[in-house]
Amino acid sequence: xxxxxxxxxxxTVTLDRPxxxxxxxxxxxKALLDALARAATEPSVRAVLLTGSGKAFCAGxxxxxxxxxxxxxxxxxxxxxxxxxxxxxxxxxxxxPVVAAVNGVAAGAGASLAFACDLRVATxxxxxxxxxxxxxxxxxxxxxxTLQRLVGPARAAEMLLLGEQLDAARALELGVVTRVVPAEDxxxxxxxxxxxxxxxxxxxxxxxxxxxxxxxxxxxxxxLAMEAELQDACAATEDHLNATRAFLAKQTPVFKGH
Numbered sequence: 001x002x003x004x005x006x007x008x009x010x011x012t013v014t015l016d017r018p019x020x021x022x023x024x025x026x027x028x029x030k031a032l033l034d035a036l037a038r039a040a041t042e043p044s045v046r047a048v049l050l051t052g053s054g055k056a057f058c059a060g061x062x063x064x065x066x067x068x069x070x071x072x073x074x075x076x077x078x079x080x081x082x083x084x085x086x087x088x089x090x091x092x093x094x095x096x097p098v099v100a101a102v103n104g105v106a107a108g109a110g111a112s113l114a115f116a117c118d119l120r121v122a123t124x125x126x127x128x129x130x131x132x133x134x135x136x137x138x139x140x141x142x143x144x145x146t147l148q149r150l151v152g153p154a155r156a157a158e159m160l161l162l163g164e165q166l167d168a169a170r171a172l173e174l175g176v177v178t179r180v181v182p183a184e185d186x187x188x189x190x191x192x193x194x195x196x197x198x199x200x201x202x203x204x205x206x207x208x209x210x211x212x213x214x215x216x217x218x219x220x221x222x223x224l225a226m227e228a229e230l231q232d233a234c235a236a237t238e239d240h241l242n243a244t245r246a247f248l249a250k251q252t253p254v255f256k257g258h
Contacts, residue, residue: 011039018054029083051101060108095206101190112141202257
């Protein structure tokens with residue numbers, strides 16, 4: 001259900017249930033969380049690439065499993081709190097940048113997973129759909145938080161309420177995705193981008209992610225204080241010291257991630 005591969009300091013986590021458009025069952029969600037936790041803690045990994053196999057990135061919740069839970073009185077089976085929330089929290093808070101390679105349809109929670117990543121590279125055939133309202137549900141997996149930060153509150157409300165599909169070109173125009181490439185170039189482009197991040201100042205990237213998340217919900221004064229705190233921490237890293245020396249020597253810095 002989940003493939004995990006490491007190359008060039010990049011952990012590639014692949015949703016691997018193509019016959020069901022990589023829709024998420026409870027065991028698959030647990031396996032995804034385990035894979036992301038492994039990537040977050042494995043010292044040799046300095047960036048993460050999340051993608052799907054087959055024609056879809058992820059169609060969201062497996063509706064057959066969901067319907068069975070409803071029929072047997074289990075409701076959502078607490079999957080939002082037990083599965084989706086921890087997955088999104090880990091993607092957004094791990095000390096390593098995360099790139100999504102969106103190879104096809106990303107719907108519901110599947111789209112939310114992509115939105116939680118730092119950068120999104122999409123194929124020309126990618127489609128994004130906030131499918132929650134179509135089945136009488138509110139957004140989950142962080143979509144209410146991430147989407148409006150990507151496209152603004154008004155556009156996020158439109159996407160969440162109407163549930164209309166967003167094609168790759170429109171997604172690029174709105175800033176939902178970072179780049180759009182031909183299907184045959186997707187994994188190569190996304191991997192190259194992840195490798196570029198993996199070769200960078202890992203602790204500075206972690207601080208940047210933390211600064212962005214903090215500033216999104218705090219005042220300017222508080223954000224300035226957080227920036228000062230994070231800069232102090234980054235200034236004490238070997239990467240900063242070595243990069244400063246390299247700059248003064250007119251050399252290209254080599255970042256080691258510490």
